[in-house]
Amino acid sequence: MPEPPVILAKGTGAATAAGHAGTASGGPGGAKVFAPWNDPDAKPLVEFRSVTKLFGEVAAVDDLSLKIYPREFFALLGPSGCGKTTLMRMLAGFESPTHGEIWLDGKELTGTPPNRRPVNMMFQAYALFPHLSVADNIAFGLRRDGLPKGEVAERVEQMLALVQLHGLATRRPHQLSGGQRQRVALARSLAKRPKMLLLDEPLGALDKKLREQTQFELVSIQERLGTTFLIVTHDQDEAMTVADRIAVMDQGRLVQVAPPAQIYEYPTSRYVADFLGDVNLIEGRVAAMAAENARLTWCEGRPDFTCPANPDLKPGDTAWFGIRPEKVAIDKDMPPDRPGQNAVEGTVWDIGYVGNLSTYHVKLDDGQMVRAQVANRVHLARREISWEDRVWLSWGKDDGVLLAR
Amino acid sequence: MRRFTWFNATSITLGFVFLYLPIILLVIYSFNDSRLVTVWGGFSGRWYGEALRNDAFLSAAWNTLQVALVTATVATVLGTLAAIVLVRGGRFLGRTLFGGMVYAPLVMPEVITGLSLLLLFVSLDVPRGLMTIMLAHITFAMCYASVVISARLVSFDRSLEEAALDLGCNQFSAFLRVTLPNILPSIIAAWLLSFTLSLDDLVIASFTSGPGATTLPMRIYSQVRLGVTPEINALSSMLVGLVTVGVIVASLISKRAETRRLAAERAAR
Numbered sequence: 139m140p141e142p143p144v145i146l147a148k149g150t151g152a153a154t155a156a157g158h159a160g161t162a163s164g165g166p167g168g169a170k171v172f173a174p175w176n177d178p179d180a181k182p183l184v185e186f187r188s189v190t191k192l193f194g195e196v197a198a199v200d201d202l203s204l205k206i207y208p209r210e211f212f213a214l215l216g217p218s219g220c221g222k223t224t225l226m227r228m229l230a231g232f233e234s235p236t237h238g239e240i241w242l243d244g245k246e247l248t249g250t251p252p253n254r255r256p257v258n259m260m261f262q263a264y265a266l267f268p269h270l271s272v273a274d275n276i277a278f279g280l281r282r283d284g285l286p287k288g289e290v291a292e293r294v295e296q297m298l299a300l301v302q303l304h305g306l307a308t309r310r311p312h313q314l315s316g317g318q319r320q321r322v323a324l325a326r327s328l329a330k331r332p333k334m335l336l337l338d339e340p341l342g343a344l345d346k347k348l349r350e351q352t353q354f355e356l357v358s359i360q361e362r363l364g365t366t367f368l369i370v371t372h373d374q375d376e377a378m379t380v381a382d383r384i385a386v387m388d389q390g391r392l393v394q395v396a397p398p399a400q401i402y403e404y405p406t407s408r409y410v411a412d413f414l415g416d417v418n419l420i421e422g423r424v425a426a427m428a429a430e431n432a433r434l435t436w437c438e439g440r441p442d443f444t445c446p447a448n449p450d451l452k453p454g455d456t457a458w459f460g461i462r463p464e465k466v467a468i469d470k471d472m473p474p475d476r477p478g479q480n481a482v483e484g485t486v487w488d489i490g491y492v493g494n495l496s497t498y499h500v501k502l503d504d505g506q507m508v509r510a511q512v513a514n515r516v517h518l519a520r521r522e523i524s525w526e527d528r529v530w531l532s533w534g535k536d537d538g539v540l541l542a543r
Numbered sequence: 544m545r546r547f548t549w550f551n552a553t554s555i556t557l558g559f560v561f562l563y564l565p566i567i568l569l570v571i572y573s574f575n576d577s578r579l580v581t582v583w584g585g586f587s588g589r590w591y592g593e594a595l596r597n598d599a600f601l602s603a604a605w606n607t608l609q610v611a612l613v614t615a616t617v618a619t620v621l622g623t624l625a626a627i628v629l630v631r632g633g634r635f636l637g638r639t640l641f642g643g644m645v646y647a648p649l650v651m652p653e654v655i656t657g658l659s660l661l662l663l664f665v666s667l668d669v670p671r672g673l674m675t676i677m678l679a680h681i682t683f684a685m686c687y688a689s690v691v692i693s694a695r696l697v698s699f700d701r702s703l704e705e706a707a708l709d710l711g712c713n714q715f716s717a718f719l720r721v722t723l724p725n726i727l728p729s730i731i732a733a734w735l736l737s738f739t740l741s742l743d744d745l746v747i748a749s750f751t752s753g754p755g756a757t758t759l760p761m762r763i764y765s766q767v768r769l770g771v772t773p774e775i776n777a778l779s780s781m782l783v784g785l786v787t788v789g790v791i792v793a794s795l796i797s798k799r800a801e802t803r804r805l806a807a808e809r810a811a812r
């Protein structure tokens with residue numbers, strides 16, 4: 139199973155992504171895990187209360203409520219057009235909610251213009267001022283605040299150091315590469331030390347290598363400054379890499395809000411399961427529901443699956459069993475029958491090879507396709523499973539999820 | 544496109560001859576030593592000297608310059624405001640009507656513009672003079688200015704203004720510090736265009752001027768009715784030179800700004 143990205147050590151050194159149980163404390167060595175969302179006394183920095191934004195008849199954001207906590211790196215994830223940018227622009231003050239309230243640091247924001255909000259935004263296309271040098275771009279906000287000259291210069295220096303752009307202070311934006319412009323935009327939006335930084339698809343214009351590298355830099359900058367970051371992205375890997383919590387959006391609503399590992403391992407809907415990563419979904423009918431485990435009838439005449447319980451379901455309900463391809467084992471022989479182990483037989487239909495991984499597309503005897511993903515530890519030539527082979531797929535009783543919708 | 548053919552060469556030559564032969568003749572004859580306009584009497588620059596010593600011409604030129612300067616400045620300011628409202632104002636009641644009304648004078652026959660303004664001034668009992676010419680010129684030059692400036696504003700990236708707001712500007716200072724520097728070339732171009740339009744207008748000025756407020760084109764026109772003199776040729780040549788320089792500078796400025804902007808945008812990808 140893939141380890142969730144453990145890079146968010148929130149100043150404690152305890153590199154533990156908050157697990158599915160979401161314990162607020164008690165990581166390795168007793169160090170406190172960063173999970174204010176589980177603490178009922180924690181004060182949110184930002185709170186959306188039933189916010190709706192209508193453009194004409196269309197609800198870009200639909201009755202959405204959300205709390206974001208100080209020092210959090212929060213990701214809004216969703217397909218294009220689901221309302222991510224609109225949500226962010228309401229927080230920045232460029233759009234106002236049709237209904238509902240937005241609270242920031244204990245104050246309701248309605249009517250506060252963008253220049254009076256203690257948030258700054260890094261724009262999707264950077265929006266650097268073409269007529270100003272890098273240094274003047276970064277100093278722009280500081281000068282508007284009337285900071286003394288010396289302090290402005292000092293802060294600009296700090297910011298250039300933070301984003302590693304020494305020596306480029308006098309350049310104009312059009313003399314920079316895409317990656318450099320992205321850094322200037324970041325420096326400019328951080329220069330005023332906002333309570334919260336909004337990043338709208340900040341890495342969308344960079345190529346893959348640079349993007350991955352920059353993701354880690356963003357995390358490290360966020361940890362050093364302790365600023366709350368709200369990032370908008372449609373790239374699930376990016377959200378998983380950088381965020382403490384991810385909110386998955388669909389058509390203006392939040393579908394699930396949880397830490398990356400939880401959202402990956404325990405999605406609450408087919409939409410989320412499918413949106414983050416790859417998933418096999420098998421439709422069936424609930425045969426039995428106990429406290430720990432449920433049984434799902436998925437094909438007449440075959441043994442039922444044993445899977446984790448879902449309190450939203452009762453026997454007789456239609457449900458979907460979801461399991462990640464990397465959790466499905468593939469064998470030529472029937473696996474030993476252990477209690478709770480699920481096993482099905484099928485025929486290898488296709489093999490997808492991507493170097494480090496192979497994905498086996500196996501057609502079950504009732505026609506459904508199930509994918510199993512295996513790390514290629516032996517050389518390709520010595521691989522023992524081939525096209526058309528009869529194989530057994532198996533997984534443990536707790537390896538998947540049972541979904542009601 | 545770029546291939547040389549006799550057809551292309553001929554048509555372009557004919558076109559340019561048609562457009563510029565009269566002006567070239569005018570300039571050539573302005574250096575004619577002879578008093579008779581149609582007889583070549585050798586090369587001389589004396590008519591330029593004569594023209595510059597003619598008090599009637601000089602005062603007309605001074606009037607024209609005053610009118611053109613005021614017109615260009617006021618029309619550019621008003622044109623900029625109109626462009627901002629039209630491009631940035633979003634949808635407001637009467638937007639289409641306002642847009643149409645701003646651009647209507649572009650296609651209005653000058654005689655009609657001049658006549659209606661004259662009627663207005665007469666009925667309001669405004670004493671006619673330089674002031675009324677300026678008002679008249681501002682009305683039509685403003686339309687041209689707003690066309691030039693709104694063309695630039697349309698392509699101006701709105702998120703730059705939002706970035707300025709986000710970093711602490713209010714609407715006004717965002718415009719001053721971010722929008723204005725970036726659309727400045729088009730504003731300069733609009734100023735030069737308005738200046739030239741006002742400089743060579745005869746029809747509207749004739750309708751709206753009063754005693755003592757004679758502009759250079761009006762002076763030239765009235766002189767020509769008494770017969771073309773070499774002095775007029777010299778004066779007209781100077782005017783042609785001034786207008787040419789104005790137009791060339793305006794187009795160079797906007798062209799250079801455009802190339803720079805395109806380069807910056809290409810780099811931004």
Ligand SMILES: Nc1ncnc2c1ncn2[C@@H]1O[C@H](COP(=O)(O)OP(=O)(O)O)[C@@H](O)[C@H]1O
Nearest residue numbers: 193196198216217218219220221222223224225
């Ligand atoms: N200014 C606007 N006017 C009208 N519709 C808008 C406007 N901004 C966004 N929308 C609509 O709202 C929806 C959400 O847009 P957006 O927030 O930009 O989505 P995302 O950032 O997730 O791609 C889309 O259907 C979009 O067309």
Ligand SMILES: [Mg+2]
Nearest residue numbers: 219222223338
């Ligand atoms: Mg967007």
